Amino acid sequence: xxxxxxxxxxxxxxxxxxxxxxxxxxxxxxxxxxxxxxxxxxxxxxxxxxxxxxxxxxxxxxxxxxxxxxxxxxxxxxxxxxxxxxxxxxxxxxxxxxxxxxxxxxxxxxxxxxxxxxxxxxxxxxxxxxxxxxxxxxxxxxxxxxxxxxxxxxxxxxxxxxxxxxxxxxxxxxxxxxxxxxxxxxxxxxxxxxxxxxxxxxxxxxxxxxxxxxxxxxxxxxxxxxxxxxxxxxxxxxxxxxxxxxxxxxxxxxxxxxxxxxxxxxxxxxxxxxxxxxxxxxxxxxxxxxxxxxxxxxxxxxxxxxxxxxxxxxxxxxxxxxxxxxxxxxxxxxxxxxxxxxxxxxxxxxxxxxxxxxxxxxxxxxxxxxxxxxxxxxxxxxxxxxxxxxxxxxxxxxx
Amino acid sequence: xxxxxxxxxxxxxxxxxxxxxxxxxxxxxxxxxxxxxxxxxxxxxxxxxxxxxxxxxxxxxxxxxxxxxxxxxxxxxxxxxxxxxxxxxxxxxxxxxxxxxxxxxxxxxxxxxxxxxxxxxxxxxxxxxxxxxxxxxxxxxxxxxxxxxxxxxxxxxxxxxxxxxxxxxxxxxxxxxxxxxxxxxxxxxxxxxxxxxxxxxxxxxxxxxxxxxxxxxxxxxxxxxxxxxxxxxxxxxxxxxx
Ligand SMILES: Nc1ncnc2c1ncn2[C@@H]1O[C@H](COP(=O)(O)OP(=O)(O)O)[C@@H](O)[C@H]1O
Ligand SMILES: [Mg+2]
Numbered sequence: 001x002x003x004x005x006x007x008x009x010x011x012x013x014x015x016x017x018x019x020x021x022x023x024x025x026x027x028x029x030x031x032x033x034x035x036x037x038x039x040x041x042x043x044x045x046x047x048x049x050x051x052x053x054x055x056x057x058x059x060x061x062x063x064x065x066x067x068x069x070x071x072x073x074x075x076x077x078x079x080x081x082x083x084x085x086x087x088x089x090x091x092x093x094x095x096x097x098x099x100x101x102x103x104x105x106x107x108x109x110x111x112x113x114x115x116x117x118x119x120x121x122x123x124x125x126x127x128x129x130x131x132x133x134x135x136x137x138x139x140x141x142x143x144x145x146x147x148x149x150x151x152x153x154x155x156x157x158x159x160x161x162x163x164x165x166x167x168x169x170x171x172x173x174x175x176x177x178x179x180x181x182x183x184x185x186x187x188x189x190x191x192x193x194x195x196x197x198x199x200x201x202x203x204x205x206x207x208x209x210x211x212x213x214x215x216x217x218x219x220x221x222x223x224x225x226x227x228x229x230x231x232x233x234x235x236x237x238x239x240x241x242x243x244x245x246x247x248x249x250x251x252x253x254x255x256x257x258x259x260x261x262x263x264x265x266x267x268x269x270x271x272x273x274x275x276x277x278x279x280x281x282x283x284x285x286x287x288x289x290x291x292x293x294x295x296x297x298x299x300x301x302x303x304x305x306x307x308x309x310x311x312x313x314x315x316x317x318x319x320x321x322x323x324x325x326x327x328x329x330x331x332x333x334x335x336x337x338x339x340x341x342x343x344x345x346x347x348x349x350x351x352x353x354x355x356x357x358x359x360x361x362x363x364x365x366x367x368x369x370x371x372x373x374x375x376x377x378x379x380x381x382x383x384x385x386x387x388x389x390x391x392x393x394x395x396x397x398x399x
Numbered sequence: 400x401x402x403x404x405x406x407x408x409x410x411x412x413x414x415x416x417x418x419x420x421x422x423x424x425x426x427x428x429x430x431x432x433x434x435x436x437x438x439x440x441x442x443x444x445x446x447x448x449x450x451x452x453x454x455x456x457x458x459x460x461x462x463x464x465x466x467x468x469x470x471x472x473x474x475x476x477x478x479x480x481x482x483x484x485x486x487x488x489x490x491x492x493x494x495x496x497x498x499x500x501x502x503x504x505x506x507x508x509x510x511x512x513x514x515x516x517x518x519x520x521x522x523x524x525x526x527x528x529x530x531x532x533x534x535x536x537x538x539x540x541x542x543x544x545x546x547x548x549x550x551x552x553x554x555x556x557x558x559x560x561x562x563x564x565x566x567x568x569x570x571x572x573x574x575x576x577x578x579x580x581x582x583x584x585x586x587x588x589x590x591x592x593x594x595x596x597x598x599x600x601x602x603x604x605x606x607x608x609x610x611x612x613x614x615x616x617x618x619x620x621x622x623x624x625x626x627x628x629x630x631x632x633x634x635x636x637x638x639x640x641x
Contacts, residue, residue, distance in 0.1 A: 004512070004520075011511040011558070297507045300468055301574075302496020302524040304489060390469040393503060394459065 001307055005315045016319055019283055023323025023369045024330070026269075026276040031331025031365040033265045036338060039357055040258055044251050051179060051247055052129045053219035054228050057088060057235065058243040066245040067254070069217065073118050073150070073183030075104035077206060079214035084240050088218055091234045093226035098126040101192055102216035105163055105185070106201050117153070119163065119185045121192030129219055130174075130186065137172050142188045148172045150182040161185075164199045273372075280376035284316050288380040295384050296392035309385040316377030317370045324369020328362045414480045416613045417442040417465060417582055422474035423636075424457075424464055434460045436636025437474070442582075442629075446613045447605070449624040451641070452633035458617040459504055461633070462584045465615065466501050467491045479581055496524050500575035504586040504617075506567040508559040514570055515555040518542045521578045545573040548603060550596070564591045572600050576607070583607045585616040589623060601626065 009016045051070070058064045059080035069076055088097050101121040122130060124141045130148070134140070142148065147161070147168040159170045163185065176182055196202055196211035222231045228246045235244050288295070295308055336353060417440075424435040434457025442448055450458050463469040464476060467483050476483045479498055483491060495501075508517050519538050526532045533541075546552040549569040551562070559567060568591045575583060585604060589597035601623055607614045608628075618624050630641040 004509075007516065008511040293507050294509055297503075297509070299492065300466070300495060300501055300503075301521050302492055302528070304492050390463045393468075393505070393507060394463070 001311060002314065005311055005318065008311075009315055009319060015283075015287065019280065019316075019319040019373075020323040020326070022276055022279050022283070023320045023373065024327040026272055026372075027324045027327030027365045027369045028331040028334070029269055029272060030368065031328045031361045032335045032338065033262075033269055034364065035332060035335045035353065035357060035361045036342075037258070037262045037265070038360075039335075039339065039353055041255065042354075042357070044254055044258075051181075052132070052221070053247055054222045055220040055232060055235070056245045056247055056250075057084070057218040057220060058245065059216070060241045060243050064243050066243070066250050069180070070247065070250055071180050071254075073180040075116050075118050076102050076216070077104065078102070078216055079209055080216075080242060082213055082215055084242060085215060085218055087238055087240055088220065088235060091231065091238055093223050093231035093234055094220055095223040095226075096126065096128050096221035098128055098219050099123050099189075099215040100217045100219065101189060101196075101211065101214070103192055103196050103202060103211075104205070106205065117183065117185065118180070119187060119192060120181075121187050121189045123189045128221055133172075133174060139172060142171070142186075142191075144188070144191055145169050146171045146188075148174060148186040150174050150184045150186075151176045152182040153185065164195050164202055166195065277372060277376055280316075280320070280373065281379065284312070284377040284380040285383075287315075288312060288384045292384075292387060292392045295387055296389040299387070299389040300393065305385040308387075309381045312381035312384055313374060313377050316373040316381070318373075320369045320373020320376075321366055323373075324366040325362070327369065328365030331365060332358055332361055415441045415477070416444045416446070416479060417615075418475075418477045419465070420475040420477075422461075422464060422471045422476055424460055424469065424471050433636055435464060435471075438636070438638050439474075440631075440638060442613050442615065444611045444613060445608045446629060447608045447627045448613070448615045448629045448631065449627035450615065450617045450631050450633055450638065451619065451624055456633050457636060458633050459586050461638075462501070462586050462615065462617060465582070466499050466584050467495050468501070493528050496521070496528055497578075498581040500578060500580035500583040502572055502575045502583070502585040502588045504590070506564070506571045506591075508567060508570065508574075510559055513556050513558055514546070514551060514562065515542050517559065517570060518545060518574055518577055521574060525578055541577055545577050549573050549599065565593065565596060568592055569596060569600065572603065576603060579610075579612075581612050583612065583614045583616075585614065585618075587617050587619065589618065589620060597623070 056066060056069065058066065058069060059078045061078050063076075064078050068074060082099070085097060085099050088094060100123070103119045103121065105117045105119060145166070145168050147163070147170060149161075149170055149172075151174055153173075161168050161170060168185075168187070174181060174186075193211045196206065196209070220231070220235075222228050228248065232244050232246050235242075298308060298311075299305070332353070339353075419438050419440040422435055422438045423433070425431060425433040438461060440448075450461065452458050460469065464471050465478070467476075467478070471484065478494065481494060483494075486494070509520065512520065519542050522533055522538045522541065542555075543552065546555055549572070551566050551569060554562060554566060559570070562570065568588070572585075572588050575585070583604065588600055588604065592600060597620070604614055604616065605626065614627075616623070616627070624630055631638040632641050633639075
């Protein structure tokens with residue numbers, strides 16, 4: 001019977017391809033939305049995990065923006081006095097606090113990195129964000145001319161890179177985080193302070209800043225048993241004129257914004273789904289109608305009602321399944337450029353599609369199409385199975 | 400359950416192969432018409448029955464009733480001692496598959512199947528219901544043999560719409576005969592055929608009673624009707640012997 005179904009489909013190519021095309025388009029749109037959205041959500045969660053800090057303390061300046069700090073690599077020259085660190089360390093619930101200093105590369109600096117990129121200088125003694133990665137890479141610390149780069153930073157000249165007139169050796173590349181860290185240079189705090197103090201060009205960009213006396217950000221790990229929100233409140237009570245951000249809050253905000261866009265997309269897609277379902281029901285009904293006489297013959301020769309039902313259902317599911325599979329593949333192919341394009345338009349970083357998500361999308365898209373095909377064919381299949389063979393054979397032309 | 404084992408090989412039946420007792424059929428969709436109004440008929444193994452009558456009188460309806468494709472309003476229809484009214488739809492379908500060969504008045508074929516595949520189809524269906532299954536080679540051999548006999552051996556891989564009307568007619572005849580059914584119901588099987596192929600078709604039909612089956616044929620052709628051992632004319636809903 002499956003062979004019969006296959007012959008029916010393969011020898012009615014025009015009809016079959018049309019059905020495939022209809023499902024293909026719907027599934028393609030679905031897979032694009034699904035893959036993009038899931039990928040984004042995973043990326044955001046992963047970013048927070050890899051960031052490793054629960055709270056981010058930033059200077060209370062007009063240009064301070066936690067989102068920019070976390071998710072972009074644009075130069076972010078904001079500063080607060082070093083004393084803040086000591087005060088924060090005293091706050092109840094703070095387990096670890098590590099300062100970072102942001103400086104930047106300059107366009108003007110010749111024969112080297114030619115765009116303005118953030119440089120994050122971190123304190124080797126207190127750092128806990130990069131430390132796990134150091135352990136993994138078997139590095140003890142960064143000495144003078146060593147830097148680490150984010151995974152998306154292009155490495156010029158092999159493993160050397162010129163920054164602000166000095167040549168640095170790249171000793172490691174971070175694994176992807178989906179945050180601004182991926183496009184950042186990391187260097188030792190002492191080296192960065194020396195650079196900031198001596199580089200004339202950088203001094204121009206950062207007037208009135210004494211690099212020895214400021215930090216740009218303080219990353220905090222909360223003690224076990226303490227609630228992040230409580231610790232944020234504690235820091236606020238200390239009244240240090242800083243901006244305090246719980247990193248999961250930033251993540252949550254982004255997720256909320258994103259899920260709203262997602263909801264709109266899902267809604268539009270559901271409309272498309274309804275249209276597709278109706279189109280498929282129409283197609284399968286017409287198909288069953290055209291083949292009424294053949295159904296009668298099948299029953300007369302000895303095919304059971306269930307055979308007729310299964311035949312139509314199988315043909316529908318098979319076509320829809322093919323459409324679903326092709327649609328999923330096309331959807332996956334289309335989503336990567338979409339991600340790239342969006343990444344340029346909005347500043348956030350998104351991870352590349354991982355194989356797990358691809359597999360999931362393919363499976364989900366195909367299964368959904370099969371289900372859709374099956375549901376759309378349910379009524380025509382029932383109707384065909386119930387046909388009275390005598391009626392359709394003798395009077396098939398009528399109605 | 401239907402006994403689907405090959406009792407067509409049993410020559411001595413102690414019951415008629417097919418029996419109709421006062422069968423009535425009324426169509427109630429639209430205008431009420433009663434084309435079959437109390438038909439009784441006994442058909443033994445070895446019988447060749449011809450049914451004549453003007454068109455629209457109910458000959459096809461009678462064959463559909465015997466073939467288990469139409470439910471009678473009253474009366475009894477027994478095929479190989481099975482009362483068609485008393486068995487389930489499922490079992491009736493098996494009976495159609497295994498014991499009845501229906502040659503429809505119209506040449507209905509599966510459009511997506513080739514000539515060879517159309518012909519093999521009934522055998523594959525029978526395989527679903529019997530324990531001793533025909534192998535692929537056996538099926539192929541039978542298909543070839545019938546195509547040869549009907550002069551369409553070279554059309555095996557054609558699709559039905561690539562055949563002439565006459566070729567299609569012959570294919571429909573072959574499809575009913577290939578499973579060697581107990582009872583062959585032929586509804587004007589020589590339609591669309593020239594004299595030569597009409598007589599070839601009759602030649603194929605004649606062995607059915609000879610091997611212990613029975614043939615019931617509706618025809619307008621006196622020549623073919625004369626070959627029957629029982630001739631009936633249908634009028635006013637009943638069969639009258641000729
Ligand atoms: N399913 C049906 N519903 C209503 N009337 C029918 C149906 N099938 C056949 N008829 C009518 O029954 C009558 C007998 O038809 P049929 O058995 O085909 O006659 P014949 O084969 O002798 O030409 C015709 O008048 C036909 O229109
Ligand atoms: Mg007729």
